[in-house]
Amino acid sequence: xxxxxxxxxxxxxxxxxxxxxxxxxxxxxxxxxxxxxxxxxxxxxxxxxxxxxxxxxxxxxxxxxxxxxxxxxxxxxxxxxxxxxxxxxxxxxxxxxxxxxxxxxxxxxxxxxxxxxxxxxxxxxxxxxxxxxxxxxxxxxxxxxxxxxxxxxxxxxxxxxxxxxxxxxxxxxxxxxxxxxxxxxxxxxxxxxxxxxxxxxxxxxxxxxxxxxxxxxxxxx
Numbered sequence: 443x444x445x446x447x448x449x450x451x452x453x454x455x456x457x458x459x460x461x462x463x464x465x466x467x468x469x470x471x472x473x474x475x476x477x478x479x480x481x482x483x484x485x486x487x488x489x490x491x492x493x494x495x496x497x498x499x500x501x502x503x504x505x506x507x508x509x510x511x512x513x514x515x516x517x518x519x520x521x522x523x524x525x526x527x528x529x530x531x532x533x534x535x536x537x538x539x540x541x542x543x544x545x546x547x548x549x550x551x552x553x554x555x556x557x558x559x560x561x562x563x564x565x566x567x568x569x570x571x572x573x574x575x576x577x578x579x580x581x582x583x584x585x586x587x588x589x590x591x592x593x594x595x596x597x598x599x600x601x602x603x604x605x606x607x608x609x610x611x612x613x614x615x616x617x618x619x620x621x622x623x624x625x626x627x628x629x630x631x632x633x634x635x636x637x638x639x640x641x642x643x644x645x646x647x648x649x650x651x652x653x654x655x656x657x658x659x660x661x662x663x
Contacts, residue, residue: 444531444532445459447528448462448528448529448532451527451528452527452529452558452562452574453574453577453578454562454565454570454574456561456562456565457566458565461561461564461565462561462565463534464476464479464557464561465479465483465554465557465558465560465561466529466532466533466534466557466558467534468533468534468535468536468539468550468554470535470536470538470539470544471534471535471536472536476553476554477553479556479557479558479560479561479564480553480554480556480557482560482563482564483555483557483558483559483560483561483563484556486556486563486571486572486575487515487555487556488511488515489572490576490579491511491514491515491583492507492511493572494576494579495507495510495511495514495583498583506601509597514579514582514583517548517549517552518548519582520551520552520555520556521549521551521552521555523555523582524551524554524555525551527555529551529555530546530550530551530554531545533545533550533551533554535550555578559571559574559575562574562575594652594655595652595653595655595656595659596651596652596655598655598659599611599631599655599656599658599659599662602662602663603633603635608633608635608636609634609635611631611633611655612631612632612633612634613630613631613632613651613654614629614630614632615627615628615629615647616629616630624645626643626645627643627644627645627649627650628641628642628643628650629641629642629643629644629647629650629651629653629654631655631658633658633662636662638662640654640657640658641654642654642657
């Protein structure tokens with residue numbers, strides 16, 4: 443009865459129930475677990491999402507499609523899909539993982555979802571598995587708002603400029619201050635084509651670059 447509810451949620455009915463049972467077995471239960479299925483499922487999910495993006499955005503450059511794929515197949519997104527299907531209620535965990543709330547852990551949920559994808563592939567065929575997995579991602583493939591919100595400031599600034607045929611921003615390390623264990627990095631972001639520059643400081647160069655990029659974005663928008 444429980445597996446019937448899960449199969450309805452994931453959109454696939456198994457002929458060989460041992461495959462879905464294996465896909466739900468976390469490594470904490472012993473040697474017979476879902477790690478090998480997870481390996482196969484990871485490749486399947488990446489392929490399905492990459493192909494969907496390739497068809498949906500025929501003019502998008504490789505870099506943009508790579509960022510979109512990374513957003514869609516990251517652990518946080520996979521775990522969210524797993525939660526929507528109540529997958530955590532069915533994952534088999536060892537005693538320690540159960541007590542520590544493993545059925546809610548993002549990494550466990552994401553791995554289990556990939557293992558389920560592989561189990562579907564082995565139970566059916568490539569085209570069937572593709573259709574089922576695509577259905578899991580359909581709404582997110584169409585969700586431009588969430589994707590835009592997921593992008594960091596440097597990426598957003600670069601895309602804003604590229605979309606208008608303008609030169610890419612320039613980042614310059616202006617100074618570093620403080621002791622080695624408490625360094626502060628001062629970075630300047632310049633957009634010569636717009637005559638803009640902003641300076642920011644942070645505990646890492648990357649954070650300073652992100653902050654200065656966001657300040658430029660705020661002025662542009």
